[in-house]
Amino acid sequence: MKTITTQIPALDKVVRICDYLSDKNGATFSQIYQDVGIAKSSTSSLLNGMVAHGLLRQDADKYYLGLRLYEFGNKAVEQYDIKKIALPVLSDLRDKTNLTCHLGVLQGSSPIYLTKLESPQAIIIRSWEGKRLSLHSSGLGKVLMAWLTDDEVDALLPDDQQLQRFTDTTITDKFKLKQALAEIRVKGWAYDDEEDSQGVRCIAVPVRNPQGKVIAAISMSGVAFQIPDDKREHLASLVIEAGKRLSLQLK
Structure with missing residues (x-):
C-alpha cells in the first residue's frame, strides 16, 4: 500500500x-x-x-x-448511503446471473469492497465486506483507475514500484496496464481474466455521480466456467445495465 x-x-x-x-x-x-x-x-x-x-x-x-x-468500520459503512442504494441493484444482478456481486470504492490507494452479495450456487468466491484488493490485477481496481488522469494513475502506481504478479495472466508492465485502462474506457467495463486469483474471473463497471465522476464500481465474480468466453459479453451487458441503473439513482 x-x-x-x-x-x-x-x-x-x-x-x-x-x-x-x-x-x-x-x-x-x-x-x-x-x-x-x-x-x-x-x-x-x-x-x-x-x-x-x-x-x-x-x-x-x-x-x-x-x-x-x-x-x-461498521459506522463508516452505515453512513455510506451508496451502499443502501446499491443493495437492490446488486440483488437484482445477483438473481439474474447467479454469481457473486460486489460494490467497491477506491479508498486511498486500494479498492475496497463495501458490499458483497453471495452467489446462491455452491461455489463460493472468497471475499468479504472491507476486503482490500489489488489495483492493477482486479477488475474493480482497473475500472476505478480507468477514468483517472495519467498523473493520478502514476501517483497510485509509482514507476519505482514493480507491479506484483499473482498469476500467469497478471499485467505487470505499467505501460501495458495503461493500454488496458484505455480499452476499458472504450468498452465501458473491465475484465479480470484470472489475473488476481487463479481460476476466478470478474467483470466490473463504473458507477458515476451526477457530475459524471466515477465514485464506485460494481463487479460480478465467478470461477472460470461460470464466466466462459462465449457468455462474457452478455454477462458484461448485465453488469453495465446495473452500473447505469445505480448511477441514475444517485442523481
Whole structure:
C-alpha cells in the first residue's frame, strides 16, 4: 500500500501501523518497528497509546488490530448511503446471473469492497465486506483507475514500484496496464481474466455521480466456467445495465 505523508507525523505513524497489522496475523514489537520503519521509542509510545484507545489489542508479545476499528468500520459503512442504494441493484444482478456481486470504492490507494452479495450456487468466491484488493490485477481496481488522469494513475502506481504478479495472466508492465485502462474506457467495463486469483474471473463497471465522476464500481465474480468466453459479453451487458441503473439513482 502506498504510504501517505501529511503534516501530522504521529497520525501518519498510527495509520502505517494499522496498515501493517491489517496484513498480519499479529506482530511483535520488534517486527513492527523494524518493518514499519518507526523509531523504537516512538513505536513503544504509539503501541501503548493505541492499545489504551482500543485501536490495538495486545495478547502476550503480539499486537493485533482492536475491535474499536471494527466499530468505526461498521459506522463508516452505515453512513455510506451508496451502499443502501446499491443493495437492490446488486440483488437484482445477483438473481439474474447467479454469481457473486460486489460494490467497491477506491479508498486511498486500494479498492475496497463495501458490499458483497453471495452467489446462491455452491461455489463460493472468497471475499468479504472491507476486503482490500489489488489495483492493477482486479477488475474493480482497473475500472476505478480507468477514468483517472495519467498523473493520478502514476501517483497510485509509482514507476519505482514493480507491479506484483499473482498469476500467469497478471499485467505487470505499467505501460501495458495503461493500454488496458484505455480499452476499458472504450468498452465501458473491465475484465479480470484470472489475473488476481487463479481460476476466478470478474467483470466490473463504473458507477458515476451526477457530475459524471466515477465514485464506485460494481463487479460480478465467478470461477472460470461460470464466466466462459462465449457468455462474457452478455454477462458484461448485465453488469453495465446495473452500473447505469445505480448511477441514475444517485442523481
